[in-house]
Amino acid sequence: MLEVRDLECVRGDHRLFTDLNFQLQGGELLRLRGSNGSGKTSLLRTLCGLLEPAEGNVFWNGENIRAQRDEFNAELLYLGHHNGIKSELTGFENLSISNTLRGETPSEDQIYNALGQIGLAGREDLPTQVLSQGQKRRVALARLLLSDAALWVLDEPFTALDVGAVALLASLIEGHLQKGHMVVYTTHQEVEMRAGACREVDLDLLMQDRAEQK
Amino acid sequence: MTQPSLFAAWRAMVMRDLTLAMRRRADVLTTVFFFIIVVSLFPLGVSPEMAVLREIAPGVIWVAALLASMLSLGRLFADDFQDGTLEQMLLLPQPLSVLVLGKVLAHWLVSGVPLVLLSPLLGMQLGLDVDAILLLMLTLLLGTPVLSLIGSVGAALTLGVRGGGVLVSLLVLPLYIPVLIFGTGAVDAAISGMDYDGHLSLLGAFLMLAALSTPLATAAALRISAE
Numbered sequence: 001m002l003e004v005r006d007l008e009c010v011r012g013d014h015r016l017f018t019d020l021n022f023q024l025q026g027g028e029l030l031r032l033r034g035s036n037g038s039g040k041t042s043l044l045r046t047l048c049g050l051l052e053p054a055e056g057n058v059f060w061n062g063e064n065i066r067a068q069r070d071e072f073n074a075e076l077l078y079l080g081h082h083n084g085i086k087s088e089l090t091g092f093e094n095l096s097i098s099n100t101l102r103g104e105t106p107s108e109d110q111i112y113n114a115l116g117q118i119g120l121a122g123r124e125d126l127p128t129q130v131l132s133q134g135q136k137r138r139v140a141l142a143r144l145l146l147s148d149a150a151l152w153v154l155d156e157p158f159t160a161l162d163v164g165a166v167a168l169l170a171s172l173i174e175g176h177l178q179k180g181h182m183v184v185y186t187t188h189q190e191v192e193m194r195a196g197a198c199r200e201v202d203l204d205l206l207m208q209d210r211a212e213q214k
Numbered sequence: 215m216t217q218p219s220l221f222a223a224w225r226a227m228v229m230r231d232l233t234l235a236m237r238r239r240a241d242v243l244t245t246v247f248f249f250i251i252v253v254s255l256f257p258l259g260v261s262p263e264m265a266v267l268r269e270i271a272p273g274v275i276w277v278a279a280l281l282a283s284m285l286s287l288g289r290l291f292a293d294d295f296q297d298g299t300l301e302q303m304l305l306l307p308q309p310l311s312v313l314v315l316g317k318v319l320a321h322w323l324v325s326g327v328p329l330v331l332l333s334p335l336l337g338m339q340l341g342l343d344v345d346a347i348l349l350l351m352l353t354l355l356l357g358t359p360v361l362s363l364i365g366s367v368g369a370a371l372t373l374g375v376r377g378g379g380v381l382v383s384l385l386v387l388p389l390y391i392p393v394l395i396f397g398t399g400a401v402d403a404a405i406s407g408m409d410y411d412g413h414l415s416l417l418g419a420f421l422m423l424a425a426l427s428t429p430l431a432t433a434a435a436l437r438i439s440a441e
Contacts, residue, residue, distance in 0.1 A: 048305055051441050074307035082298025086230070088237040100226040101306050101313075103219035127237075 001025055001061055002047070002151060002182060008055035009042045016042055017203050018055070018210055026150070026180040027197060029173070031187070034203035040186040041081065043203070044155050047184060048078045060151075074103070077149035079157055083140035087129035091115050091139045094128060099146055106146050114145040119165060133160045141165075144172055152176060154185040166191060223308045224316045231320030234293075245286045245325045246332065252278040253336045264341040271340035272350060272401035278336075279329045279354060280361060280390055286325040287365040287382055290317065291436065295373050304440055311429035314436070318359075318366045318429070326358035342405075349404050353397040356417040363424040364389045370435035393420055 007020040016039030024030050032040045045051040047058055049065050049072065058065045065072045085094045095111050106114075115124045118138045120131075128136055137160045144152065152173070158166050170191050173183050235242050256274050257267055294300035303313060333354050337347040368386035372378035400413035 050301060050304060070307045070309070073305050076305060078302070078305050080298055080301055082296075082301065084298035084302040086234060086293075086297065086299060088234055089230075093233070097226050097230050098302065101223045101303070101308070103223060103307060105219075105222075 001059075002184075003059040003062075004047070004056070005059065006056035007043075007046065007053050007058070009039055009046060009051070010054040011039075011042060015054075017206055020056070020201070020206060022199070022201055024182050024184065024199070025197075026182060027177050028182055029177055029193065029198045030182070030184045031198065031200050032184070032203065033186075033200055038203040038207070040203060041155055044078075044153050044184065044186065045080075048076060048153055049073075050078075075150040076153065077143065077147045077151070078153045078155075079140055079143070080155045083136050085128050085136060085139050088127055090125045090127055091120055091131075091142070092124045094139055095142055095146065098143060102147075104146070104148075110146060114142045115139070117145060118142045118168070134162060134165065137161055138165060141169060141172075144169075144176075150181045152181070152183045152185075154183065156187055157185055158187050158189045158191060220308055220312060223306070224312055227313050227316035228320045231317055232323065235320070235324040241286075241289055242324050242328070245282045246328045248285055249278050249282040249329050249332065250336065252281065254339070257340070268341040268405070271337060271342050272346070272398045272405075274340065275333055275336055275350060276354075276357075276394055276398045279333070279358060280394055282329060283325060283358060283361040284365060284383060284386065284390075286321070287369045287386070288379055290321050290366055290369040291373050292369075292378075295440070300373075300436065300440060304437060310433040310436065314366065314370075314432045315425070315429045318362050318432075321366070322359045322362040326354075326362055329358060330354045342401075346401055346405050349410065350401050352414065353400050353417060356414065356421055357393045357397045360393050360417070360420045360424045361390060363421075363428040364393075366432045367428050367435060370432045370439060373436070373439035393417070396420075 002024040004020055004022050008018040009016045020043070022030070032043060034040050042051060046053050049058070049069060060068070060072045060075070084098070089097070092111055092115065095114065099106055112124055115121070118141055120135060120138055120142070123131065123135065128139055131139070141157065157169055161169065166189070170193055173185070174194055176183055253275055256270070260266060260270065291300060294303065304310065306313065330351055333351055334347045337350055342350065365382070365386050368382040371385065372381045375381060396413045396416045400410040400417070403410040403413060
C-alpha cells in the first residue's frame, strides 16, 4: 500500500502543491492530472524517493520510504522522461544489464521474448542510438514486461508511441493491476483503461481548493 | 537483497562501463594522448639536456597523469545523468556506494591503468633508469586510483552544473596535492639514494582511506545532484 501524507513540494521559490493526501491499494490505478508545470513529474519523483518533499512523507506498507530505501526500490519500477537506456548498447544489453542491476536474472529467451513482444523483433541487437524515438521508448517499456515490481511509476509513458504500442502498454497496465499491483502514471493523452479501481488526482484542482480554503 | 545478487550487480556495473568505454574509444584515447603529449613537450620546451630532464621527470610525469585523470572525470557521471540511467541507478535495490565503487573501478581501468602502462615509455624518454621507472609505475599504480576516487566526489557534486569542469578542478585539486607530493617524493628519494618506504606506505594509506570513504560521499552527492 502506497500512502502519501500532507505532501508539499517546492521547486525554487515556487510551491507546486501542498497538503496532498492519498492512499493507493493493490490493484488500483492512479492517474495524475494537471497542466504543464503543475508538478506531476515532481510528485512522481517524490513518490520514488528521488526528490525530497518539503513537507510530509511517502509511506510504503506503513513505513517511510526513506527508512527502507532498498526494500522499497525492489518493489518499484520507475520510467521517467528519460528512457534510461544507453545509446551505445543494444536493446538486449540494456535490458539484461538493468535487470542484473536490479538483482533479477531473466533468461536470454525471456529478454528476447520481451523485446519481440514490445515490437522490436529483429532489432534486439542494434545499438539503441540507431533506433527511432518511439523504438527507444519501447526498449525502456520492455522493462515492464520483465519486472515483477509491485508499483509502477510511469511519467508520460505514452509519449512517442504509435497507436499499436499505446494499446499494448494499456493492456500491460491492465494486466499489472489484475495481478493486484499498483500503477501511478501521468499522461496528456486520453487512453481508455479497463481497470477495477481508477483514481485521479488533479493537481490544478488541488491548488484551487487550497487557495479557496485560505 | 542477497549477497550474490549484490556482487552480480556490482560486476554488471563494471562490465557495463567497460563495454561503453570500448564502444567510445575516442574518449579513452583523449586521456592517453593528452598524457603523452604533455610529457613529450617538456624536452622541447625546457631543455633536451638529459641531466635536467632526469631531475624533473618524476614531477612532469606525475603532474601530466594528474591532469589527464582530471580531464577524464567529466565523463564519469555526466552521460548517465543525461540519459536517465543515473536516475535508474539511484532507484536500484542495492547500496549505491557499492555501485559507485564499481563505476570508479571501471573508470580507473579505462583512464588510470593506461597511464601506468605508458609511464615506463615516457620515463625512458626523460632518461630515468630502470629502478626509478619501476618505482614510478608503482607510485602511479597506488596513486591514480586515489585520484579517480577523490575525483568521483567532485564529479558527483558538480553534476548538471554549468561550467562544472572548472569547478571540479577547484574542488578536487587541493585533495590531489598530497598524492602528487608523495608520488613524486618517492621517486625523487630513490633517485637521490634515500629511503622511500614511507612515501609508498602513505600512498597505500591514502588509497585505503579513499576507497573506504569516498564512495559514501559520492553516493550522497549523487542523490543531491539528481534532485
